[in-house]
Structure formats: C-alpha cells, structure tokens
Amino acid sequence: MLSQRVTVLIADDMVELRSNVRRMLANQGNIEIVGECSDGEEALKIAKELSPHVILMDINMPKLDGLKATEILAKERPEIQVVIMSIQSEQEYFRRAMKAGGKDYLVKPFSASELIDTIQNVFNKWVKDRLELEKATSPKAFVFTFFSTKGGVGKTTLAVNLAVNLAMKGKKTLLIDCSLQFGDVACTLNLAPVKNLYTLIKKEDMDYQGLERSITQHSSGLHLLLAPAEPAFAEEIKAQNVKQVLELALPRYQFIIIDTPPHIGEVELAILDQTDLVLLTATLEISSLKNTKLVLKTFSDITFEKEKLKLILNKEIQNVGIDCKDIEAGLAIPIFATIPMDSETAQRSLNQGEPFVVKFPESALSNAIEKIVSQVSVDEKDPKKAIDDSVLFKLRRILFGAKT
Incomplete structure (x- = not known):
C-alpha cells in the first residue's frame, strides 16, 4: 500500500x-x-x-x-x-x-x-x-559513534554536547539515541517527546517523510531521534531497522552522532558498519581501562581501521597514580582527547537539562568539546571511505560464533 x-x-x-x-x-x-x-x-x-x-x-x-x-x-x-x-x-x-x-x-x-x-x-x-x-550521488553524513564498556563514564553527556556544538555551528546534525532500553539523551536535554525510534519503525511509512515526523528538534537546531519510551520496546528494534534509518538519514545530514549502550549486539554491529569514527570513552578507573583494553582487542581482530578508533579519556584528574602515557602504552592506542573533571559544571548542566556548551560556554568542559571538534578534520565534500564489507560478518563470527 x-x-x-x-x-x-x-x-x-x-x-x-x-x-x-x-x-x-x-x-x-x-x-x-x-x-x-x-x-x-x-x-x-x-x-x-x-x-x-x-x-x-x-x-x-x-x-x-x-x-x-x-x-x-x-x-x-x-x-x-x-x-x-x-x-x-x-x-x-x-x-x-x-x-x-x-x-x-x-x-x-x-x-x-x-x-x-x-x-x-x-x-x-x-x-x-x-x-x-x-x-x-549525495554527500553522506560523517558518522560519530560514542561507545564505552561501562555506564557512568559520561559518554552520553559528551555525545549530546558534541552534537549541540556542531548544530550551533550551523551544521545539519542528527543525534540518535541507540541506548534502546535506557537511553538518557532525552533526559539530558529535558525532553519528553512521544515520537522516537520505536514509533518510527512501527509505522508503515518507513521513508524520509516518516523519519522527519519522528524527529525531535532541540532549540540549538539539533535534530534528535530518541530511544523508546519504555525498555520493553527495545526488543522490537532490530539491526535491519537501524540500518534502514541510517540509510534514510545519511544523505540528509552533515553529521550523525550515535550514542550506544555498553554492549555489542546485532544493533551495535549494524551501527559500526556505518561508522566513520568510534569515540571510545573511558575514565581513569581501573575497571574502565581493563574493559577498554578488551574491546580494543575485539576491534583488532577485525578489519575495522584502527585510525577510526579514537580514545577519549573523560573526567581526567591529575595525580591519581595513573599517567596518560602509561594508559597509552597499556592500551596501545593514543589518547585522542582528555576531558577535565568538573563535576559541578556537569551536574548543574544535567540537572537543568541544558548542555554545558550552551549553559557554560566558557567552561573547561566546553573548551574540551570545542577542541575535539577542531581536531576532527572532515572534508564533507569528499566521499567517506566505506568500512570493509566483511566487518559486520567478522564481528558476528567473533562475538556470536557465526559460521563461515
């Protein structure tokens, strides 16, 4: 029909x-x-x-x-x-x-x-x-995927503020909350919309018009496709649904930011298959660094380009017994960016439902986000390099024992 x-x-x-x-x-x-x-x-x-x-x-x-x-x-x-x-x-x-x-x-x-x-x-x-x-023929959006191996490392806060920063620069940006069960993007921005990723995939009109009707717009100009309102709905969103959404969105945005859960499943694999940069977020906690090393090994077992993995060290504190050089040596990956510990600014921003890049634009946290944006050199006119088609298959084989 x-x-x-x-x-x-x-x-x-x-x-x-x-x-x-x-x-x-x-x-x-x-x-x-x-x-x-x-x-x-x-x-x-x-x-x-x-x-x-x-x-x-x-x-x-x-x-x-x-x-x-x-x-x-x-x-x-x-x-x-x-x-x-x-x-x-x-x-x-x-x-x-x-x-x-x-x-x-x-x-x-x-x-x-x-x-x-x-x-x-x-x-x-x-x-x-x-x-x-x-x-x-259309230029494709540059896709950032925020990933961490555990909750509480500030991944969602960074994803939201990076997306808002890009939107305020006039870049057409979409933030997708793919933490399907317990996504916090809406809460972080003090939003309570009825439309979300679940309402989109349940519609018959899975087309651009349907996507547009499912988008929530933030005052910064950022477009958002939010997680389902109830955790039970997450099970109905399959990898193929997410792939369809990305195929619709890619030609229509300059940047797509995806927030993911601390988990690798079929949906996350579909996201990785479309990702240009994985912003792997960790903290100085031993458990966070240990799990980060494990997930880096997973990426090293596939043809996912190492240059597309960027390590962000969040909540950095000096003199805690762990040196950044030691972290780089232990994880065998350079630290792409550090975000200073500023609990007061971060908490006030979260409590007021307003990104710190808007509420506290001169803060150390906002400056760190600005530095990340300036570090990522993306020529939007050049077609992005496609990830090896075998990435999705190899990840499934490693994680789920898929047969060759």
Missing part, C-alpha cells in the same frame, strides 16, 4: 475510457486524478502545468499520438511516469511503447486491480530509483 498520494493524468480520446478509469480509482484514497484530456498536445500542456506523478496515455490520439507525446515527456519531464494504454496486445506494440519511454503497458480492456497495481508499481519503482540515485 502506498504511503504517499499519487497524482494521475488520464490522456485518452475516448470519453467512456476516461469515465471508467475515474470509476475504478474513485475509492483509492492514495491515488488522485488531477486532470484528463483527449489528445497528445493537450496531454503535454497539462503535464507541464500539473506535473502529475503518472500519466495514463492512450497509444493512438488525435493531433499528437501517445508514443510521440511520451518521447517528448521522457526528454523534457523524465520525472513523470507514463503508462501506455492500447487495445493492441502484440509484443511489437509493447516494445515500441517501452522504446518511447513508457514505464508500463496496459491492454484494454483492463480491470480495476490491473490498473491500480500498475499505477502503484510504476510509482513505487520511480520512488525507489530516485532514492537509490540520491544515495549514490
């Missing part, structure tokens, strides 16, 4: 045929007849004025026949899809119709179901082809 209204123009010199088509489509709420005409010249004129999605074009009409009119439309208005109608069922007529630029062929007389199916199929194929072309 179509989720978008399809506009149709009927071009046929037989009044009875036009009346029959109107009758067949009368109860189709998602198909609207916007006009009708009786010759090819008028069909061209009305088509250019009304821009219908589909034209039902008779093959033989006065002044200008349907095939010639179709050829002209294919050159001048290729976005209009033409279905040729004819009493001729021979293959030669079908071949000529397709050569002229027709998208399908209806042999008269046809049934209501044949007509409706043809309109739907032609329109759906056009939508699919348009999306594929858009995906192939």
Whole structure:
C-alpha cells in the first residue's frame, strides 16, 4: 500500500475510457486524478502545468499520438511516469511503447486491480530509483559513534554536547539515541517527546517523510531521534531497522552522532558498519581501562581501521597514580582527547537539562568539546571511505560464533 498520494493524468480520446478509469480509482484514497484530456498536445500542456506523478496515455490520439507525446515527456519531464494504454496486445506494440519511454503497458480492456497495481508499481519503482540515485550521488553524513564498556563514564553527556556544538555551528546534525532500553539523551536535554525510534519503525511509512515526523528538534537546531519510551520496546528494534534509518538519514545530514549502550549486539554491529569514527570513552578507573583494553582487542581482530578508533579519556584528574602515557602504552592506542573533571559544571548542566556548551560556554568542559571538534578534520565534500564489507560478518563470527 502506498504511503504517499499519487497524482494521475488520464490522456485518452475516448470519453467512456476516461469515465471508467475515474470509476475504478474513485475509492483509492492514495491515488488522485488531477486532470484528463483527449489528445497528445493537450496531454503535454497539462503535464507541464500539473506535473502529475503518472500519466495514463492512450497509444493512438488525435493531433499528437501517445508514443510521440511520451518521447517528448521522457526528454523534457523524465520525472513523470507514463503508462501506455492500447487495445493492441502484440509484443511489437509493447516494445515500441517501452522504446518511447513508457514505464508500463496496459491492454484494454483492463480491470480495476490491473490498473491500480500498475499505477502503484510504476510509482513505487520511480520512488525507489530516485532514492537509490540520491544515495549514490549525495554527500553522506560523517558518522560519530560514542561507545564505552561501562555506564557512568559520561559518554552520553559528551555525545549530546558534541552534537549541540556542531548544530550551533550551523551544521545539519542528527543525534540518535541507540541506548534502546535506557537511553538518557532525552533526559539530558529535558525532553519528553512521544515520537522516537520505536514509533518510527512501527509505522508503515518507513521513508524520509516518516523519519522527519519522528524527529525531535532541540532549540540549538539539533535534530534528535530518541530511544523508546519504555525498555520493553527495545526488543522490537532490530539491526535491519537501524540500518534502514541510517540509510534514510545519511544523505540528509552533515553529521550523525550515535550514542550506544555498553554492549555489542546485532544493533551495535549494524551501527559500526556505518561508522566513520568510534569515540571510545573511558575514565581513569581501573575497571574502565581493563574493559577498554578488551574491546580494543575485539576491534583488532577485525578489519575495522584502527585510525577510526579514537580514545577519549573523560573526567581526567591529575595525580591519581595513573599517567596518560602509561594508559597509552597499556592500551596501545593514543589518547585522542582528555576531558577535565568538573563535576559541578556537569551536574548543574544535567540537572537543568541544558548542555554545558550552551549553559557554560566558557567552561573547561566546553573548551574540551570545542577542541575535539577542531581536531576532527572532515572534508564533507569528499566521499567517506566505506568500512570493509566483511566487518559486520567478522564481528558476528567473533562475538556470536557465526559460521563461515
């Protein structure tokens, strides 16, 4: 079933045929007849004025026949899809119709179901082809994924403030809360929306319009796709759903920030497969560093590029017996950024539901976020490098014992 209204123009010199088509489509709420005409010249004129999605074009009409009119439309208005109608069922007529630029062929007389199916199929194929072309030619968003091996390290706070920072710079940014059971992005920003990732995937219209309707906008200009309102709904969101959401969002944003749980499952693997940089967040606690080393080993066992792993040391405190150089040596990865310990600023920001980059723009925490943004050199005009297609499979094999 179509989720978008399809506009149709009927071009046929037989009044009875036009009346029959109107009758067949009368109860189709998602198909609207916007006009009708009786010759090819008028069909061209009305088509250019009304821009219908589909034209039902008779093959033989006065002044200008349907095939010639179709050829002209294919050159001048290729976005209009033409279905040729004819009493001729021979293959030669079908071949000529397709050569002229027709998208399908209806042999008269046809049934209501044949007509409706043809309109739907032609329109759906056009939508699919348009999306594929858009995906192939549009610049793709640069994707940051925040990951940590345990809760309480400040990962969500950093993700929110980085996303808000980018949005305030005029960058079209989407923050997705993929901590599906207990996501805190909405709470961090003092939001209580009804729409979220769960309401999106439960809709029939899993398209860009559906995505737009599921977005919550923050006062900074940041777009948010939030976690489900109830933990039980998380189980209904599958890896394929997340992949579809990212495919819809990638051509439409400059930056996508994804907050993930301290867990690697099928959903997280789908996210990693689309990620440009993993911002691995840890603290100076021994347990955090130990688990960080374990997850780094997991990444080292696959073809995920090491350059895409960036270690962020949060809540840094001097003179606690652990030196940054020792951490880098022990984890075999350089520290990409350090975030100073400033519990008062962070807590006041959280309690007021306002990011510290907004509430306390001159704070050490805000300066640290600004430094991260400046360190990540992203040329948005260059196509991003795709992660090896085998990453998802190899991760599944390592984590779940998938068979080769």
